[in-house]
Amino acid sequence: MAEPLNKFNENITSETKNPTDVIQQGMYYNLFSEGMDISPNLSEVYELALAYYESKILTKKELIKNSAYFVKVDDEFTNHYFICTGDPVKIPEYSSSRLKSFFINNQFRTGYSTHGLFPYRGKFHPQMIKAIINIMGLKPGNTILDPMMGSGTVPVEAALMGIKAIGVDSSPFCRFMAQAKCDALKIKHKCLDGLIDKYESIFSNFNSCPKKINVQKDLFFKNNQLSEESDSEKIFNLIFLAFLDSEGYAQRSKRKSHIEHFKSILERYITAVNKIAVVEKHLNITPVQTILQQGDARNLDVENNSIDGIIFSPPYSFAIDYLKNDLSHLKYFEKNISKLNKSMIGMRGKSLKEKYCIYLEDMDKVISECSRVLKKGRFCTIIIGTNDSQLSKALKIPKENVSGLNKVVIDIGLSKGLSHVRSLPRQIVGMANTMRQEYIVILKK
Numbered sequence: 088m089a090e091p092l093n094k095f096n097e098n099i100t101s102e103t104k105n106p107t108d109v110i111q112q113g114m115y116y117n118l119f120s121e122g123m124d125i126s127p128n129l130s131e132v133y134e135l136a137l138a139y140y141e142s143k144i145l146t147k148k149e150l151i152k153n154s155a156y157f158v159k160v161d162d163e164f165t166n167h168y169f170i171c172t173g174d175p176v177k178i179p180e181y182s183s184s185r186l187k188s189f190f191i192n193n194q195f196r197t198g199y200s201t202h203g204l205f206p207y208r209g210k211f212h213p214q215m216i217k218a219i220i221n222i223m224g225l226k227p228g229n230t231i232l233d234p235m236m237g238s239g240t241v242p243v244e245a246a247l248m249g250i251k252a253i254g255v256d257s258s259p260f261c262r263f264m265a266q267a268k269c270d271a272l273k274i275k276h277k278c279l280d281g282l283i284d285k286y287e288s289i290f291s292n293f294n295s296c297p298k299k300i301n302v303q304k305d306l307f308f309k310n311n312q313l314s315e316e317s318d319s320e321k322i323f324n325l326i327f328l329a330f331l332d333s334e335g336y337a338q339r340s341k342r343k344s345h346i347e348h349f350k351s352i353l354e355r356y357i358t359a360v361n362k363i364a365v366v367e368k369h370l371n372i373t374p375v376q377t378i379l380q381q382g383d384a385r386n387l388d389v390e391n392n393s394i395d396g397i398i399f400s401p402p403y404s405f406a407i408d409y410l411k412n413d414l415s416h417l418k419y420f421e422k423n424i425s426k427l428n429k430s431m432i433g434m435r436g437k438s439l440k441e442k443y444c445i446y447l448e449d450m451d452k453v454i455s456e457c458s459r460v461l462k463k464g465r466f467c468t469i470i471i472g473t474n475d476s477q478l479s480k481a482l483k484i485p486k487e488n489v490s491g492l493n494k495v496v497i498d499i500g501l502s503k504g505l506s507h508v509r510s511l512p513r514q515i516v517g518m519a520n521t522m523r524q525e526y527i528v529i530l531k532k
């Protein structure tokens with residue numbers, strides 16, 4: 088709704104102000120209470136908007152415990168500050184200076200906790216997800232759903248915030264990766280001591296034995312004299328994820344052999360897990376259990392009106408072929424890739440136009456399912472990019488007549504009993520992205 092004109096005019100000064108006074112006071116003075124320090128590296132308008140909403144919605148205690156964009160409140164450091172500081176994420180020595188500076192600049196955004204394990208395409212910014220969970224009004228004990236969880240950013244973040252998460256993805260590799268990252272939050276400090284000394288034998292077992300993951304797991308337990316207790320499974324998942332990660336690196340970079348990549352990636356994973364374990368102990372955080380499933384977002388195995396909040400980012404009908412991308416990892420999980428392809432949104436159809444039509448039908452089903460499982464009065468946030476140029480070519484219509492995907496999902500939401508609360512634009516800064524802007528679309532049931 089538009090602001091009444093007289094209220095708007097009150098904010099416009101009728102006298103010239105002294106520039107020194109205005110500049111010295113700073114912009115944040117008007118946005119936040121005194122004593123609230125926002126996180127360093129905050130550089131985008133949407134981040135400032137999320138920080139502003141957090142400051143208005145959360146109590147002081149909640150800001151200290153769970154806020155995403157504050158490092159200090161009234162001289163008390165926030166949990167987010169502790170989670171993100173300490174030793175920086177260990178990246179290989181030979182990494183390019185561009186990669187090193189990416190990690191430094193994104194210390195508070197992406198590389199913390201277990202989010203830095205495995206570079207999954209299309210992954211959320213964890214800090215942004217944490218803020219969205221907060222502004223959707225979710226509290227410890229509530230349940231959040233990500234029906235297309237990919238690498239598991241939502242479940243990992245929720246688990247640390249005391250919020251139960253249900254994560255679904257049609258790819259068995261995504262389910263495994265998300266599980267490994269959530270499990271890693273529960274591995275106690277020092278549990279991984281001595282592991283790196285065994286990297287050669289672990290590697291040769293993984294590399295030589297038959298390919299299926301269950302066979303790998305049994306062998307791992309036997310060779311390392313471990314029983315199938317839950318902790319051993321968590322450790323296996325972490326190491327196997329490092330192995331899959333190293334396979335990808337070895338294919339992309341010939342600077343090191345596969346086993347050398349495995350060693351340095353395993354070291355990095357161990358550092359990340361030990362770091363979060365120490366922080367959890369210090370802050371008294373017990374990560375909450377997550378339920379992660381291989382499933383179909385168009386037909387969720389979730390009860391009606393049972394979910395307190397939903398966040399997801401769908402694939403696009405033009406962008407990443409997730410199955411093709413993950414083919415070398417998927418061979419450990421599923422033989423029948425064409426069967427998987429049938430449930431992947433954005434992949435079916437021959438021409439781009441046909442793909443787009445099927446995509447719309449699929450998104451209709453996904454949003455209908457979200458509306459079904461969400462409790463009344465709760466929020467569903469969809470993070471979606473615009474690809475007007477590609478759509479205009481595919482549909483053979485002028486660009487200005489293309490309805491952006493952000494608008495399409497709002498219209499579908501309206502038809503499923505959801506209302507549109509707000510859309511926040513966000514620039515996409517990655518080099519290889521065809522999409523330049525995406526939207527954080529907030530709907531309410």
Ligand SMILES: C[S@@+](CC[C@H](N)C(=O)[O-])C[C@H]1O[C@@H](n2cnc3c(N)ncnc32)[C@H](O)[C@@H]1O
Nearest residue numbers: 209210211235237238240256257383384431432
């Ligand atoms: C943009 S990615 C999500 C990335 C995720 N937000 C993260 O932080 O890693 C979209 C995901 O949707 C999954 N997907 C595609 N079709 C699906 C379906 N029918 N049901 C569930 N997941 C699906 C893909 O496997 C992919 O992991």
